[in-house]
Amino acid sequence: MRPRKIKTGIYCVGAIDWDRRLxxxxxxxxxxxxxxxxxxxxxxxxxxxxxxxxxxxxxxLDNLDSLGIKxxxxxxxxxxxxxxxxxxxxxxxxxxxxxxxxxxxCRGLLIDRWMVPEEKFQTVEDKATLPLGGRTLExxxxxxxHWPETMSTYLREEKILFSCDFFGSHVATTDMYAGDQPYVYxxxxxxxxxxxxxxxxxxxxxxxxxxxxxxxxxxxxxGPLYDRPELIVDAYRSWVSDKPRNTVVIPYTSMHGSTRRxxxxxxxxxxxxxxxVQQFDLAVTDIGKLAIALVDxxxxxxxxxxxxxxxHPNVVEAAFLANxxxxxxxxxxxxxxxxxxxxxxxxxxxxxxxxxxEVLDPxxxxxxxxxxxxxxxxxxxxxxxxxxxxxxxx
Ligand code: FEO
Numbered sequence: 001m002r003p004r005k006i007k008t009g010i011y012c013v014g015a016i017d018w019d020r021r022l023x024x025x026x027x028x029x030x031x032x033x034x035x036x037x038x039x040x041x042x043x044x045x046x047x048x049x050x051x052x053x054x055x056x057x058x059x060x061l062d063n064l065d066s067l068g069i070k071x072x073x074x075x076x077x078x079x080x081x082x083x084x085x086x087x088x089x090x091x092x093x094x095x096x097x098x099x100x101x102x103x104x105x106c107r108g109l110l111i112d113r114w115m116v117p118e119e120k121f122q123t124v125e126d127k128a129t130l131p132l133g134g135r136t137l138e139x140x141x142x143x144x145x146h147w148p149e150t151m152s153t154y155l156r157e158e159k160i161l162f163s164c165d166f167f168g169s170h171v172a173t174t175d176m177y178a179g180d181q182p183y184v185y186x187x188x189x190x191x192x193x194x195x196x197x198x199x200x201x202x203x204x205x206x207x208x209x210x211x212x213x214x215x216x217x218x219x220x221x222x223g224p225l226y227d228r229p230e231l232i233v234d235a236y237r238s239w240v241s242d243k244p245r246n247t248v249v250i251p252y253t254s255m256h257g258s259t260r261r262x263x264x265x266x267x268x269x270x271x272x273x274x275x276x277v278q279q280f281d282l283a284v285t286d287i288g289k290l291a292i293a294l295v296d297x298x299x300x301x302x303x304x305x306x307x308x309x310x311x312h313p314n315v316v317e318a319a320f321l322a323n324x325x326x327x328x329x330x331x332x333x334x335x336x337x338x339x340x341x342x343x344x345x346x347x348x349x350x351x352x353x354x355x356x357x358e359v360l361d362p363x364x365x366x367x368x369x370x371x372x373x374x375x376x377x378x379x380x381x382x383x384x385x386x387x388x389x390x391x392x393x394x
Pocket of ligand 1: 079081083084145146165221222
């Protein structure tokens with residue numbers, strides 16, 4: 001896409017990736033993504049904030065050409081992950097006079113990954129400023145969104161926060177601004193769930209930190225910009241808060257129908273007690289949808305058959321993911337079936353040390369569920385609903 005003007009002398013010059021469907025060989029991108037890069041012209045100096053994925057270098061360089069950029073004074077690297085740093089080498093080759101401005105930690109990572117010569121760097125600390133002539137950049141350390149080195153760049157005069165992954169969303173769109181469109185909210189929540197959630201306590205501190213800055217536009221490195229910053233900032237505040245909702249998430253797999261029957265029964269029992277339930281068949285689900293559900297849920301109930309003496313591998317993957325994402329879950333349980341034995345409960349319980357949850361009695365049935373199993377599921381639903389009420393989630 002051609003450059004788009006944000007303000008006089010400030011442009012989006014990055015690339016939209018309509019076709020990408022997977023990130024990190026793991027994360028589904030149902031709606032594509034974008035790699036945002038921003039050009040800022042001062043009266044004396046010109047800066048580029050972040051670059052684009054190496055697969056899209058040509059788009060960025062063409063955009064800089066189309067704006068007649070012959071000299072670049074500063075290349076700001078907010079974050080070293082290759083989707084933003086991958087075009088640093090070709091940009092430095094095209095504009096050899098540019099200083100590469102980044103945090104100290106970022107410098108090391110860029111040298112490790114891209115072998116950037118040490119003399120190209122100008123490292124900056126938190127709160128350092130860089131005058132461009134009539135425009136001033138201020139650097140704000142915003143670590144763990146989702147790497148340790150990340151900073152945001154604030155353009156003082158126009159009050160624009162270039163926040164890199166912070167507030168980003170994987171969505172390809174020609175809309176420059178998010179407005180209040182629900183699809184952007186969903187994409188931003190998916191993005192938060194998949195990569196930010198494990199660092200929610202640090203993100204809470206970063207939200208406090210940016211409160212000190214008047215911001216009229218948030219310009220992240222993925223997805224549309226926010227010209228009503230309070231919408232995305234308020235959404236982040238609710239996602240990082242400690243209080244979950246009256247929701248149970250049930251990721252499950254069923255091989256011959258027994259576990260599926262138990263999941264359906266438990267869902268009905270919970271709904272009857274006023275609890276919202278989201279169930280995910282792990283054989284077919286988009287794991288991003290499961291991650292989104294984990295952002296707010298109070299309880300997770302894993303459903304699995306017993307196979308090879310333990311949980312189904314799909315469930316092992318989901319348990320690993322939930323443990324790694326560290327959602328604010330407060331309760332957990334396991335339901336499922338077995339033929340003659342196994343160590344399902346023991347194995348899953350050992351896989352979730354990061355979840356600070358109270359484990360409620362599991363319900364495992366032999367073969368197909370029978371009356372006693374359904375009664376046990378009723379008791380589990382009653383216990384979950386009671387726990388939610390007692391903790392003020394319902
Ligand atoms: Fe979009 Fe962490 O890179």
